[in-house]
Amino acid sequence: MSDSGLSRFLGGSPAQVILRLVFLSFVVGIILSALNLDPLDLVNMAVNFVERLWDMGFNAIGRLGNYLVVGAIVVVPIWLITRILSMGRTR
Structure with a gap:
């Protein structure tokens, strides 16, 4: 160089x-x-911060999954009923 x-x-x-x-x-x-x-304290604080964010992220994903399942319990049957009813009208 x-x-x-x-x-x-x-x-x-x-x-x-x-x-x-x-x-x-x-x-x-x-x-x-x-x-x-101490610089090592700063490194440990940064590692702990990233670990907490990581854990919170997976907890949030778990909560989103729960919301998805609860919503699907309502939405999928309604969708299925509307599809079945629309099939009867098209024939």
Whole structure:
């Protein structure tokens, strides 16, 4: 990869990007320390959040399935009756 390609990929010269990343890492480290947060705690919080969303999603799918079955108990017989009655009219 050429220097211009690398610079384009990184968003600036490699030295500038490294300095920017070091500075931002330092600032974020200070903020996290002030908030008494550990990076592993953040990872665990993110994993727990995704797991809760995942579980809620499957619970929602289960509820949708229940709604589908309850609705089908009413809709399918009505549809079947209307189809049977319309067959008698067409002949």
